[in-house]
Amino acid sequence: MHDHDDHHHHDHDNHYSDMQARVKALETLLTQKGLIDPAAIDVIVETYESKVGPRNGAQVVAKAWSDPKFADWLKRDATAAIASLGFTGRQGEHMRAVFNTSQTHNLVVCTLCSCYPWSVLGLPPVWYKAPAYRSRAVIDPRGVLAEFGLTLPEGKNIRVWDSTAELRYLVIPERPAGTEGMSEAALADLVSRDAMIGTAIAKAPEVSI
Numbered sequence: 001m002h003d004h005d006d007h008h009h010h011d012h013d014n015h016y017s018d019m020q021a022r023v024k025a026l027e028t029l030l031t032q033k034g035l036i037d038p039a040a041i042d043v044i045v046e047t048y049e050s051k052v053g054p055r056n057g058a059q060v061v062a063k064a065w066s067d068p069k070f071a072d073w074l075k076r077d078a079t080a081a082i083a084s085l086g087f088t089g090r091q092g093e094h095m096r097a098v099f100n101t102s103q104t105h106n107l108v109v110c111t112l113c114s115c116y117p118w119s120v121l122g123l124p125p126v127w128y129k130a131p132a133y134r135s136r137a138v139i140d141p142r143g144v145l146a147e148f149g150l151t152l153p154e155g156k157n158i159r160v161w162d163s164t165a166e167l168r169y170l171v172i173p174e175r176p177a178g179t180e181g182m183s184e185a186a187l188a189d190l191v192s193r194d195a196m197i198g199t200a201i202a203k204a205p206e207v208s209i
């Protein structure tokens with residue numbers, strides 16, 4: 001589970017850092033020239049982190065909840081099942097879907113850097129890349145979840161999955177009660193980015209009167 005052997009090959013993260021540095025330089029230049037407002041950029045990045053990017057993953061989860069055959073496929077070969085919806089990795093990295101159950105909650109981290117399932121979640125949030133999350137998610141997952149406002153029942157196990165360049169994890173949250181008969185689109189709206197990292201659970205449906 002906390003297997004770091006696969007962390008020997010990390011070119012993509014170096015490229016990403018390199019790209020981040022170039023983007024930052026470009027942003028600084030454009031700001032200095034008065035061409036852009038940094039606050040506007042923050043809004044765009046935030047949108048991709050929390051809204052646009054994770055919609056792919058939410059579709060995967062909603063389909064898994066709605067279609068047992070797809071859920072089976074996702075368990076056996078997440079890379080292929082996810083690719084069937086048109087979401088593929090940038091460098092062919094493999095995906096594994098980890099399903100929350102009544103006994104077990106799954107939490108994803110990359111202890112060494114910031115490996116993240118880009119194809120289904122978009123850009124990683126800042127906290128995912130922070131050393132505090134990366135170390136504490138392994139040492140004290142229950143404490144970390146509490147800080148995210150998620151308190152799990154005492155008896156529930158937490159499994160922590162350490163991502164690598166070759167293997168990325170997607171948490172499939174438990175389907176909330178009271179969602180019978182909901183469309184996949186409506187179900188997807190209950191699935192947040194954090195629920196697919198494991199720092200949250202799926203939202204309960206709004207009760208209509």
Ligand code: FE
Nearest residue numbers: 110113114115
């Ligand atoms: Fe990594």
